[in-house]
Amino acid sequence: MSLPRIAIDAMGGDEGVRVMIEGAALARRRHDRFKFLLVGDEVRIKAALENHPNLRAASEILHCDDVVSGDEKPTQALRRAKTTSMGLAINAVKTGAAGAAVSAGNTGALMAMAKLALRTMPGIDRPALSALMPTLGENDVVMLDLGANTDCDARNLVQFSIMGAAYSRIITGRDHPRVRLLNIGSEETKGTEALREAAAQLNAHSELSLKFDGFIEADKINRGDVDVVVTDGFSGNIALKAIEGTARFVADLLRRSFASSLRSKVGFLISRPATELLKHHLDPNNHNGAVFLGLNGIVVKSHGSASALGVANAVAVTARLLEEKLTERIQAELEHFGAESIRRGGKAAG
Amino acid sequence: MSLPRIAIDAMGGDEGVRVMIEGAALARRRHDRFKFLLVGDEVRIKAALENHPNLRAASEILHCDDVVSGDEKPTQALRRAKTTSMGLAINAVKTGAAGAAVSAGNTGALMAMAKLALRTMPGIDRPALSALMPTLGENDVVMLDLGANTDCDARNLVQFSIMGAAYSRIITGRDHPRVRLLNIGSEETKGTEALREAAAQLNAHSELSLKFDGFIEADKINRGDVDVVVTDGFSGNIALKAIEGTARFVADLLRRSFASSLRSKVGFLISRPATELLKHHLDPNNHNGAVFLGLNGIVVKSHGSASALGVANAVAVTARLLEEKLTERIQAELEHFGAESIRRGGKAAG
Structure with missing residues (x-):
């Protein structure tokens, strides 16, 4: 059975790309049937994937330059739903390109974007x-x-x-x-x-x-x-x-x-x-x-200060809810x- | 300097008289200038004081038969302000017979009685x-x-x-x-x-x-x-x-x-x-x-399940606020x- 992909906002969280990719790689080891859509700066994501061939083989990268910052107002972030890693990860759930999205970014912005894109x-x-x-x-x-x-x-x-x-x-x-x-x-x-x-x-x-x-x-x-x-x-x-x-x-x-x-x-x-x-x-x-x-779709918030292990747990929760x-x-x-x-x-x- | 007395509702709390008296006795050992007004069933208070001659020497007993129960509605308890150990302990603060009151009884009733008797x-x-x-x-x-x-x-x-x-x-x-x-x-x-x-x-x-x-x-x-x-x-x-x-x-x-x-x-x-x-x-x-x-007076709530040590701490807090x-x-x-x-x-x- 082919399970839907999980979209990862690779840019959110206090430590950004490195922790998100390391966390996804850890999760992938535990749930090896899952595939990933990694959303964010392609150069940095590719660099982080160097150490994780296992995840790289199961992932597609969706590049974007823009990031929602931690202290941004939700209304402000909403306007950039189509250009930010957070917005594009959620949009992938809307279009069916992914079954669920995970982000460690700004909670208010994530909520506002998810609600607008996926509807209740x-x-x-x-x-x-x-x-x-x-x-x-x-x-x-x-x-x-x-x-x-x-x-x-x-x-x-x-x-x-x-x-x-x-x-x-x-x-x-x-x-x-x-x-x-x-x-x-x-x-x-x-x-x-x-x-x-x-x-x-x-x-x-x-x-x-x-x-x-x-x-x-x-x-x-x-x-x-x-x-x-x-x-x-x-x-x-x-x-x-x-x-x-x-x-x-x-x-x-x-x-x-x-x-x-x-x-x-x-x-x-x-x-x-x-x-x-x-x-x-x-x-x-x-x-x-x-x-x-x-919502009409699964969106999971990972804690901004979570470690790679924390991100892996958030991804595992997501995988379970999808399954x-x-x-x-x-x-x-x-x-x-x-x-x-x-x-x-x-x-x-x- | 003669410090004002502390009125103790001896009947409140999960364990009632024994713990309240033992707690007051412990507190009295630490704050030996304080005096107490013990409000409640005289026979049971006297029995509990047998083991605490130190407290007995510093205390007066104010007898009453009635007790506010733990699950009583505040409005109901209010009507018995003049006959219950809780009501009489608070009233002692109002009349100046005591400088502060301590009770381990029903919080809602204590609040209602204290507010009515002492006013904001x-x-x-x-x-x-x-x-x-x-x-x-x-x-x-x-x-x-x-x-x-x-x-x-x-x-x-x-x-x-x-x-x-x-x-x-x-x-x-x-x-x-x-x-x-x-x-x-x-x-x-x-x-x-x-x-x-x-x-x-x-x-x-x-x-x-x-x-x-x-x-x-x-x-x-x-x-x-x-x-x-x-x-x-x-x-x-x-x-x-x-x-x-x-x-x-x-x-x-x-x-x-x-x-x-x-x-x-x-x-x-x-x-x-x-x-x-x-x-x-x-x-x-x-x-x-x-x-x-x-309030125009000090009323202290001791936790219903507090031990004698806990009651002693509540009395110590009361003593400090009075001093x-x-x-x-x-x-x-x-x-x-x-x-x-x-x-x-x-x-x-x-």
Whole structure:
């Protein structure tokens, strides 16, 4: 079976071409049936490919000179959709030249370009940025929205729940993933009106392929007893970054603690396998790859500061979602379970 | 100098009397000039005091039969302000029988009762829940609001900034504590209108005794380069709990990692001083004690699940704020630096 190609925005991210190509090469070693469309400066891409004949054999290069910068406003970047590596990678998904696009560039610009080029699915008002987070349980938890939409109404949150559950089915294999709405308390009376209304709608729509378990507080996200955590993009971004920052904070404290005495240093050396395991769990590179859900096509955001290993993980996430046909699954779920009734049930979106 | 008493709601919290009394006794050993008013069931308080003659000598008991339960609605609890241990502890602050109150009970009820009995200060529209969080720097960071106000406008956020800076002056000794607003990006265009408007007002009011440094993302809260992080109660609660949950998550992972092999166990034993240091940093009991700022009196919330050590820390925070006259300092700042101009500058509060 010939699988669709993955378009890589080779110019995005803090370190640009070298890390993106090295990451794609790492991913290609793990998923050797995949092919790539590498978008960006041809000379630099070719130079980076010198060390990766394996990737070179599976890739085509699409040259362009223009790059979206990290601090550019989305509206400004949008005008250069046809000339930038980010815009052309997304356009390849639109034309069918690629099945999915990966970029480590400006998140706002990526979102704006992807939305304009690929459009939202029928039944979805707004796409959401979604990522996997580690838990104490067997599976990662799907969390969305992580920053694409600052304000969300009840209808958005219900749509995010349906999309998140479709993603989680791929990850957990559960027919009815356990979904919760992020809130500041677990009682029904807590939180904003949008949250209470979304909870009421999710309780009412028992035909959905998900198990709605009510509200969840931010300290329970990674306990392993929830598969999908749904939230507006503002709170989701705050929660995601608070989690990342705390993991890094603890890792820094641990390093200081172990360096505090000779005895600690010896203990550290002996217990290195344990601390390596912890490091692996906490390294955001091992959870890299946030997906825009709700578009007619797959677009994955790699963290701007991700290492080659991080990029490889983002590409692996992309490959898996392509193989498992995430977009088609979400579409089927929306058609099958009366997306229109949810549309009508909610309020008008902005 | 005779210092004012601290009223302790002896009945609140998951474990009630025993932990509250043991915590107060621990605190009393560290702050031996303080006196206590213990509010609750006299028989049980007396029994718990048997083991703590030191505390008994410094305490008076105010008996009552009624207790606010953990899942009670604030409106319901409010009606029993005159008969419950929580209500009577707060009332003691109102009448001057105590200088401050500490409770580990229902947060919503505590907030509602404190607001009704003590009223907000002139120049403050809404009180905010504030706590100290550990950082990699020398001092803890003051964070507010942590859940008292789900929605906040620009004026609320500016008032929180002034109150947080007054708290931070006590903690850091800085004349102009570094204040930032929590947001999902550091660029000026990011976030809600309330955040952008609050930033504009803080930039304009250079006469305030604080240094406004713009926005901060949730992964930078504990880097040690900010003294006060200001946010609405919804986002603040999400951030606080995400931080607490991640710290616990990492501690659990660490435990598992160290238990994974004999070698790791040996390493753990040798490096125990290091891991104990880490545990100390991560234990929420060592950061217990959230203060309602903006009221005409000091009310401190101890975590419902805090240990005796945690309660002792909450009492110690209370003692310090009393000694350092936090309420008077906030009041002076509000009067001195034109609270009225800020009131007029903002929008009407809800």
